[in-house]
Amino acid sequence: MQQPIYLQTSPRANLVTAIKRLSLIALLPSALGFMSGCNSSEAASPPPGPGSQSTPWGTPYPNMPDFVPPQVHATEYAPVAAAELGPPIDPVKGYRVESFGGGVYMVTEGAYQAMIVVSDVGAILVDAPPSIGASLLKAVNDVAPGAKVVELIYSHAHIDHIGYAGEIQKSNPAMTIAAHEETRKILARAQDAARPLPTVAFNTQDQDFPVVVGNQTLQLQYPGPNHEPGNIGIYHAGQKVLMLVDVIFPGWTMWRRLGDAQDVPGYFDLVKSMNSRWDFDHLIAGHVGRAGTKADVALQLDFLTDLHNAAYAGLVTVKPGETVNPKNANNVWAYYRDYVDRVTNHCVNTVSTKWASKLAAYDVWVYDQCMAMEQSLRIDGPSIKP
Numbered sequence: 001m002q003q004p005i006y007l008q009t010s011p012r013a014n015l016v017t018a019i020k021r022l023s024l025i026a027l028l029p030s031a032l033g034f035m036s037g038c039n040s041s042e043a044a045s046p047p048p049g050p051g052s053q054s055t056p057w058g059t060p061y062p063n064m065p066d067f068v069p070p071q072v073h074a075t076e077y078a079p080v081a082a083a084e085l086g087p088p089i090d091p092v093k094g095y096r097v098e099s100f101g102g103g104v105y106m107v108t109e110g111a112y113q114a115m116i117v118v119s120d121v122g123a124i125l126v127d128a129p130p131s132i133g134a135s136l137l138k139a140v141n142d143v144a145p146g147a148k149v150v151e152l153i154y155s156h157a158h159i160d161h162i163g164y165a166g167e168i169q170k171s172n173p174a175m176t177i178a179a180h181e182e183t184r185k186i187l188a189r190a191q192d193a194a195r196p197l198p199t200v201a202f203n204t205q206d207q208d209f210p211v212v213v214g215n216q217t218l219q220l221q222y223p224g225p226n227h228e229p230g231n232i233g234i235y236h237a238g239q240k241v242l243m244l245v246d247v248i249f250p251g252w253t254m255w256r257r258l259g260d261a262q263d264v265p266g267y268f269d270l271v272k273s274m275n276s277r278w279d280f281d282h283l284i285a286g287h288v289g290r291a292g293t294k295a296d297v298a299l300q301l302d303f304l305t306d307l308h309n310a311a312y313a314g315l316v317t318v319k320p321g322e323t324v325n326p327k328n329a330n331n332v333w334a335y336y337r338d339y340v341d342r343v344t345n346h347c348v349n350t351v352s353t354k355w356a357s358k359l360a361a362y363d364v365w366v367y368d369q370c371m372a373m374e375q376s377l378r379i380d381g382p383s384i385k386p
Contacts, residue, residue, distance in 0.1 A: 061342055061345055068363070070367050070368070074363075078356075078363050080360045081251075084250075084252060084290070086290030086291075093135070094109055095132060095138070096109075097116075097142055099143075100236075100239045104118075104238075106282075107132060111288070112160070112161070112287060113129075113286050113288075113291075114126060115127070115243045116144075117216050119150075119215055120214040122144075122150030123150065124150070124152075124211070127153070127286070128152065128162050128165040129163070130159070130163040130194075133167070134167070137149075137168065148175070149171075150172070150175050150213060151175060151178065152168060152172075152176070153178045153179065153218070153220065154195075154198060155232060155243065155244070156179075156183055156231035156232070157186040157228060157230060158228060163194045166193050176200055177198045180203070180220070180222045180230040180232050182222070182229040183198065183201070183231075185230075186228075202222075208235075219235045219237065220233070220234055223273065226263055227245070227261050228246075239282070240280050240282065241284065245285065246286050246287070247270055247285070248271070248292055250288055250293070251290070251296060252360040252361050253360070253362045253364070253365050257369070258373070264372065264373075268384065280294070281293065299358075299359075303358075308373060308377070308384050309350075312382065314346035314347050317346070320336075321335045321338055323338055323342070343370075344374060
């Protein structure tokens with residue numbers, strides 16, 4: 001695995017220097033405006049109206065990456081390797097159930113995933129993605145005919161992963177709903193009938209919280225802020241199955257902006273600790289069409305390390321304002337965008353040689369990953385410490 005780079009004395013010292021330099025951009029427009037002869041009347045003139053500019057966009061940045069940039073329509077992306085799509089899904093059923101033995105199953109429609117654990121008193125369901133929807137109860141009936149859902153566990157509060165919970169509750173009104181206290185707080189604020197409030201909430205961190213249903217036990221653990229406050233790991237020790245959602249994307253580049261991680265340093269810490277924190281053979285990651293492994297975690301950590309290094313190097317080495325039109329000398333935001341765009345391009349170019357052929361859908365979200373990384377480095381500081 002590539003080790004993090006440190007360009008001068010320490011990541012934090014170098015990054016602070018870069019941020020200080022970036023903050024000075026606010027002074028550059030007025031200075032350049034003075035040098036170029038801009039006066040107050042020119043600065044106050046209204047922007048050109050629709051259609052009055054000769055072209056909607058300028059020329060591409062120097063060293064523009066060979067991938068379609070954001071907000072530009074791509075007619076075709078690179079094909080996804082069959083191995084990353086997972087086993088085929090019956091088009092009639094619209095979902096697939098995979099057994100890990102011991103009554104533990106994954107259900108997926110190819111994009112989202114949930115877990116089913118069958119006990120001697122009923123079924124445990126972990127998450128209720130609307131995209132799988134009514135097929136969740138069909139899948140439960142496939143593996144445990146006639147069984148009721150007696151326990152629903154929320155991995156976290158996001159609608160795309162638990163937004164069908166209200167429908168599950170209608171046919172299983174006696175079921176218990178378990179989640180972390182941070183998730184309960186988010187849902188209490190949301191007041192969303194599609195995501196009923198947990199009936200049991202635990203408030204520990206880095207400690208197992210057992211959920212025992214008949215002859216089955218799941219260990220819930222909150223590893224601290226990561227993708228979203230309250231996002232937990234759900235672990236079945238007997239079959240060595242871990243469900244942890246929106247953190248690892250097995251074989252694929254992450255969903256946009258590091259999977260929309262709300263706490264990027266916490267997200268990094270979790271990816272770094274996953275393989276030692278839980279002894280698992282199978283990972284239900286919440287997305288894509290196949291289960292993951294510890295090798296997928298190691299691969300994503302390697303990518304994240306390279307991504308961190310590339311964005312960091314861009315922040316330190318790219319010079320602000322070099323390609324800004326002098327006519328925009330009084331536009332502070334234009335200077336920031338010029339800098340951030342070129343830092344992003346530096347990051348994309350740096351990581352692509354190694355990674356473009358290693359991760360599915362790399363070309364779809366690589367700009368977003370670099371944007372999220374440079375943003376976190378500027379406001380959170382380094383996620384990798386010496």
